[in-house]
Each structure stands twice: as structure tokens, then as C-alpha cells.
Amino acid sequence: MKPAVPAMDRPDSDPPSIAQVAKATNCSVTTVRLVLNGQAGKYRISAATQKIVRDYVDLHGYCLNHAARSLKLRRTDTIGLVVPEIANPFFAGLMACLERLCAARGLVLLTASSGEMPAQEDRAIRELGTRGIDALIVVPCQAPRYGRLLGGAKDIPVVLLDRAYTGAPYTVIASDNFGECVALTDAILDAGEQPHFICANERLPSIGDRIAGFGAACRKRRIRNWRARVHCADQDSIHSAGTIVDALLAQGGPPRALICSSLLMLQGTMERLKLRLGQLPPDITFGTFDDHFMLDFLPNHTFAIRQDADMLAALALDYLDQHPTGPDGPGRVLAPCTFVQRPARR
Structure with a gap:
């Protein structure tokens, strides 16, 4: 006889969110998302783990409207992004990945560039804060301390990308x-x-x-x-x-x-x-x-x-999903890279 399914997870109740699927299957949110998006093979997720996730989803379903169950304190369905320089192909690609993933979640990405100038970065973050953003992603050009810039919105979730400044009070997601x-x-x-x-x-x-x-x-x-x-x-x-x-x-x-x-x-x-x-x-x-x-x-x-811009972007949004009430202190998550070699052509 199969064990009883908890009330919140029964098939006749509301379908679970991605985070609830992850908890029930003892997987990370990123792993569940990669399995459901058909990218498990690319990131070498084992066949056994894929089966566990798919079997659970086949039985219980999952919430397609990701935005409805994530970033619970948001007011405007917007996320702010500040990057150093959009002329840099890596940051331009990262911005494009985040914009695509946000759109899939019913969110709008508001972007700004610091030009590698701390004063300009401060202005961009202050301006985004006044627009009521629900979360903030920054590739910083200075040691980040954003509470004074965000004012009344200082409790929104913040995650840093690419640059891990010593002593920063936020989690950073970066390549090794x-x-x-x-x-x-x-x-x-x-x-x-x-x-x-x-x-x-x-x-x-x-x-x-x-x-x-x-x-x-x-x-x-x-x-x-x-x-x-x-x-x-x-x-x-x-x-x-x-x-x-x-x-x-x-x-x-x-x-x-x-x-x-x-x-x-x-x-x-x-x-x-x-x-x-x-x-x-x-x-x-x-x-x-x-x-x-x-x-x-x-x-x-x-x-x-x-560098895997898709993975960095997905990890950043997953972090914001899991920390909707503001930063939980410093931390560091490393995303894998791919080594590419091209032999000389004589």
C-alpha cells in the first residue's frame, strides 16, 4: 500500500510549486527546474534523480505560474539588474538570459549600467529602489552595501553575480x-x-x-x-x-x-x-x-x-525565489564553466 500523501500535496489540491517539488523529492530547486526544462542531460543530472522528479510531477503536477508562488512580497513584478558594462559580451549575454527567464515567470527586468563607476552604480540602485522593484541583482563595481540606497525597500532580496567582494553581506553567484x-x-x-x-x-x-x-x-x-x-x-x-x-x-x-x-x-x-x-x-x-x-x-x-550565463541567471532567480524576505547573509555559489580549445590552423 502506498503511503498517504500529505494534504497539501494530494492530486486534488493545488499543484505544488517548484520549491515544493524540490523539497518533496529532496532535490535542489535548480535540479528540479533543469529536469522539467529538459536540460538534465546537459548538466549531468543522474537518470535516477530525473525519474524521482518526473514521477512526483506525474502524480502531483506542478505550478506553471512560477510568479504566483515566488517572491511573495513583490509589489510590481519587477526585478532590478545593474551590470558594469553592456558592451562586454558576457554581461550582455547574462542580461539577455535573465530577461528571458524573467519573462517566463511573468516578471519584468529593469536594467542599468554602472560603467564601472561606483557613484553611477549607487544612482542606479537608488533609482531602481524608488521604482518599487521586488528584488535586486547586481554585478558590483565596489564593495556592496545597499541598505542606505534602497531606503524603505532595504529588506528586498539581493543577490550578487560574478564578483565576490570580501565582507559583502549578500550571497554571490559566480564562476570559479x-x-x-x-x-x-x-x-x-x-x-x-x-x-x-x-x-x-x-x-x-x-x-x-x-x-x-x-x-x-x-x-x-x-x-x-x-x-x-x-x-x-x-x-x-x-x-x-x-x-x-x-x-x-x-x-x-x-x-x-x-x-x-x-x-x-x-x-x-x-x-x-x-x-x-x-x-x-x-x-x-x-x-x-x-x-x-x-x-x-x-x-x-x-x-x-x-562561462555559463544561463546557469548563473537561473541560480540567481532561484536564490531570489528561496529568499523572498531579504538577504540571509553572505554566501557563495560556484557555477561550472566549459573549457574550449581550438587548435592552430596552418
């Missing part, structure tokens, strides 16, 4: 920047090259973690002068990368291998090399954070860390 940069640097060192690292402002936590990963990989190979191979700019921009390339060329020609901390820095690096040398030398090995299909057309040996 340290570990992924160790892997990226190892791959280039295994190819027989000692790379230089062209990166944005090292005061940004994501960049600091990548520099630390670069250093850890170099120290394993007894490269003692690794710090001299790190070249930092004040901004994550095409111009900043070009300025660094000019300095490297002045030291005696292009390096044999270069790692860039973003696609913007990679673009600036390649453009300046082509401008100065007449062509992009095909024997330079490149590594970069974030990936783009245009890299397929390069003759160079390239390595890329592809």
Missing part, C-alpha cells in the same frame, strides 16, 4: 575564476609557452581571483617572475588592452602566448597587434575568459573559458 584560470594557464604551459596575462583592474574580485589562479599555475612550474607577466589596466576596455600591447611590443616584439581576462581585452589585444604588425601573428597562442564563435575563424591556437 581561480580554478578556471589555473586550468587555462596550465593548458598554455603544457603547450610549451609561458604566457603574459593582459587583464582589467585587479581590484575587481573576479580579476583578482584570475590573477591568483595564473600565479598558482606558474608557481607550480617554478616560474618565479610570474608577477612581471601580469599587466593590469584601470578599465576593461579595448583601448586599455591596446595600451598594454604597445608596452609589450616596446620591450622587444610580441609575446608567444597571451591570456586576456575578457573578450573586450582580447579584442583590444588583437586589434592593436594587427595595427602595429600589419597582421595578427598566427604563431601566438591565445587564452581568454568567455568564448565567442568568431574565435573559430582564427588561425591561432586558442583556449577559452566559457
Whole structure:
């Protein structure tokens, strides 16, 4: 005889929410959502777990109107998002993923850019607060303290993406920047090259973690002068990368291998090399954070860390679903990345 089903979960009662399905099946909300969205295979969710979730949903159903059971204190069905720079392909892609997922939940995403300027970030958050947003997602450009900016809305849920500032009172969801940069640097060192690292402002936590990963990989190979191979700019921009390339060329020609901390820095690096040398030398090995299909057309040996914007966006919304009454203190969730290698084309 089957055990009795709790009243709230019986088939003749209201269908359970995603969160209730997760609790009943002893799975995370993200796991349940991936199973129901047909993405379980992509994220290697076991067949046994998929069966448990599907069997439960077959019996009880689930609430299709996600917005009706999530963010219970919202007033306007809006979520605020502040990113540093929409010209950065990674942040533009992340924004697009969040907008799509919000629309599926009956929510509207209100977006703003800080331009990597703390004062502009403060203004954007203050303005979003006055518009009655029900939750806030920020890729911060400074140590985040948003209570004074949000005023009467200071108890809304807040989650940070990409950048884990020490001492921040909020949960951050990010890629494993340290570990992924160790892997990226190892791959280039295994190819027989000692790379230089062209990166944005090292005061940004994501960049600091990548520099630390670069250093850890170099120290394993007894490269003692690794710090001299790190070249930092004040901004994550095409111009900043070009300025660094000019300095490297002045030291005696292009390096044999270069790692860039973003696609913007990679673009600036390649453009300046082509401008100065007449062509992009095909024997330079490149590594970069974030990936783009245009890299397929390069003759160079390239390595890329592809961050999962879909996963980061889904994890952020799941966090907001589970914490509708405001932040629960600091925490950190790491999202997996994909390592991409493209061999040189001669």
C-alpha cells in the first residue's frame, strides 16, 4: 500500500510549486527546474534523480505560474539588474538570459549600467529602489552595501553575480575564476609557452581571483617572475588592452602566448597587434575568459573559458525565489564553466 500523501500535496489540491517539488523529492530547486526544462542531460543530472522528479510531477503536477508562488512580497513584478558594462559580451549575454527567464515567470527586468563607476552604480540602485522593484541583482563595481540606497525597500532580496567582494553581506553567484584560470594557464604551459596575462583592474574580485589562479599555475612550474607577466589596466576596455600591447611590443616584439581576462581585452589585444604588425601573428597562442564563435575563424591556437550565463541567471532567480524576505547573509555559489580549445590552423 502506498503511503498517504500529505494534504497539501494530494492530486486534488493545488499543484505544488517548484520549491515544493524540490523539497518533496529532496532535490535542489535548480535540479528540479533543469529536469522539467529538459536540460538534465546537459548538466549531468543522474537518470535516477530525473525519474524521482518526473514521477512526483506525474502524480502531483506542478505550478506553471512560477510568479504566483515566488517572491511573495513583490509589489510590481519587477526585478532590478545593474551590470558594469553592456558592451562586454558576457554581461550582455547574462542580461539577455535573465530577461528571458524573467519573462517566463511573468516578471519584468529593469536594467542599468554602472560603467564601472561606483557613484553611477549607487544612482542606479537608488533609482531602481524608488521604482518599487521586488528584488535586486547586481554585478558590483565596489564593495556592496545597499541598505542606505534602497531606503524603505532595504529588506528586498539581493543577490550578487560574478564578483565576490570580501565582507559583502549578500550571497554571490559566480564562476570559479581561480580554478578556471589555473586550468587555462596550465593548458598554455603544457603547450610549451609561458604566457603574459593582459587583464582589467585587479581590484575587481573576479580579476583578482584570475590573477591568483595564473600565479598558482606558474608557481607550480617554478616560474618565479610570474608577477612581471601580469599587466593590469584601470578599465576593461579595448583601448586599455591596446595600451598594454604597445608596452609589450616596446620591450622587444610580441609575446608567444597571451591570456586576456575578457573578450573586450582580447579584442583590444588583437586589434592593436594587427595595427602595429600589419597582421595578427598566427604563431601566438591565445587564452581568454568567455568564448565567442568568431574565435573559430582564427588561425591561432586558442583556449577559452566559457562561462555559463544561463546557469548563473537561473541560480540567481532561484536564490531570489528561496529568499523572498531579504538577504540571509553572505554566501557563495560556484557555477561550472566549459573549457574550449581550438587548435592552430596552418
